[in-house]
Amino acid sequence: MPELPEVEITARRLDRGLAGTEVESALAPGMVALKSVSPPLSALAGRTIESVGRVGKMPIVEFAGDGEPIAMLVHLMSAGRLQVFEKRASLRDRRSRVLIRLAGGRELRLREFGTKQRAWAKLMPAAAIADDEMVATLGPEAWPAPPLDRLAELVAEPRHLHPMLRDQRLIAGIGRSWVDEILWEARLSPFKKGADLDPAEIERLHAALHVLGDAIEHYEDVVGDIVPDKMPMPLRVHRRQGEPCPRCGATLAAVHFAEHLTTYCPDEQTAGRVLKDRRLSRLLK
Ligand SMILES: [Zn+2]
Numbered sequence: 001m002p003e004l005p006e007v008e009i010t011a012r013r014l015d016r017g018l019a020g021t022e023v024e025s026a027l028a029p030g031m032v033a034l035k036s037v038s039p040p041l042s043a044l045a046g047r048t049i050e051s052v053g054r055v056g057k058m059p060i061v062e063f064a065g066d067g068e069p070i071a072m073l074v075h076l077m078s079a080g081r082l083q084v085f086e087k088r089a090s091l092r093d094r095r096s097r098v099l100i101r102l103a104g105g106r107e108l109r110l111r112e113f114g115t116k117q118r119a120w121a122k123l124m125p126a127a128a129i130a131d132d133e134m135v136a137t138l139g140p141e142a143w144p145a146p147p148l149d150r151l152a153e154l155v156a157e158p159r160h161l162h163p164m165l166r167d168q169r170l171i172a173g174i175g176r177s178w179v180d181e182i183l184w185e186a187r188l189s190p191f192k193k194g195a196d197l198d199p200a201e202i203e204r205l206h207a208a209l210h211v212l213g214d215a216i217e218h219y220e221d222v223v224g225d226i227v228p229d230k231m232p233m234p235l236r237v238h239r240r241q242g243e244p245c246p247r248c249g250a251t252l253a254a255v256h257f258a259e260h261l262t263t264y265c266p267d268e269q270t271a272g273r274v275l276k277d278r279r280l281s282r283l284l285k
Contacts, residue, residue: 004173080119
């Protein structure tokens with residue numbers, strides 16, 4: 001669930017709290033969470049955290065020390081969190097995936113809610129990050145927004161906007177929550193195809209990306225040093241079907257597209273039409 005704004009504030013808070021902190025040791029209780037063998041996790045001991053940043057929806061922690069800088073690329077998937085704790089985790093905590101024990105007793109922890117182990121971390125020389133498959137295949141960052149003509153080129157494909165904008169290879173940082181907000185802000189149907197957008201619609205889509213920047217500003221105001229498990233997301237339409245549209249007052253509707261539920265305003269985004277549930281209609285065929 002963490003998308004660009006949530007990962008950005010996570011990285012900013014971790015960077016502020018951890019830069020310059022020494023690593024005592026590191027371990028990976030989530031057996032499948034560490035996706036690399038070289039450099040080994042033990043190479044982090046004695047290094048200091050240089051910075052915490054982000055690319056797309058993935059946090060990156062950099063460690064300085066003897067030899068070349070090492071980076072840890074993290075994929076939170078849908079239920080992962082990267083957080084700092086004042087005390088070390090109990091080794092019986094089943095949510096722990098990677099534990100980085102810091103000087104002074106604190107711990108940087110990759111945790112994951114739920115039963116599935118999908119979140120992962122990968123260690124590599126910092127210089128290799130840009131060439132990593134997960135990074136090299138990303139499209140431009142969704143925020144700050146790419147230039148208008150670049151966005152126009154990117155979306156000129158015969159694909160529905162809802163899945164297309166969540167495709168990290170096309171544009172990086174947008175997931176299920178913020179795609180609803182962006183399309184509502186732009187007054188565009190989730191089922192409109194990118195190639196069918198006229199110039200005015202592309203301009204609206206481009207302008208709508210500011211909701212990501214607004215969310216980061218909101219988090220700067222309300223998120224303290226410790227990033228909470230559940231982020232106070234300033235969502236206006238996502239998952240609010242049945243409630244009045246905050247802009248026009250029409251009743252927000254929701255429709256399944258593949259496995260995802262998308263919320264929209266029928267009056268402003270789909271010319272008054274309430275969309276058929278495409279998942280259900282497929283089952284009934
Ligand atoms: Zn509306």
